Amino acid sequence: xxxxxxxxxxxxxxxxxxxxxxxxxxxxxxxxxxxxxxxxxxxxxxxxxxxxxxxxxxxxxxxxxxxxxxxxxxxxxxxxxxxxxxxxxxxxxxxxxxxxxxxxxxx
Numbered sequence: 001x002x003x004x005x006x007x008x009x010x011x012x013x014x015x016x017x018x019x020x021x022x023x024x025x026x027x028x029x030x031x032x033x034x035x036x037x038x039x040x041x042x043x044x045x046x047x048x049x050x051x052x053x054x055x056x057x058x059x060x061x062x063x064x065x066x067x068x069x070x071x072x073x074x075x076x077x078x079x080x081x082x083x084x085x086x087x088x089x090x091x092x093x094x095x096x097x098x099x100x101x102x103x104x105x106x107x
Contacts, residue, residue: 007056009057009079011056012055018053020039021046021053022053026072026074029070030069031069032047056076058073058074058076060072
């Protein structure tokens, strides 16, 4: 994990607005003006959310003239995938147990 990160990836995606931002930025690079058009909140609020995502390493920004453009940087999301993958076995075992129970109960 990068030493430069100021926010945890899990904290960064805990907010529904930030998760929506990630989906938007996965599609294409956008300016803050373009991003803000998708939300009923101020550009300042959108900027704060982008700042948190950027500090977590999930969003990259670059200057294009006077404009800052943002895009998804998905690599840090591997932490979340790894975390969830760890629990897949648990859910598979639970579903297998439920299936066995239902099949035995129907006989």
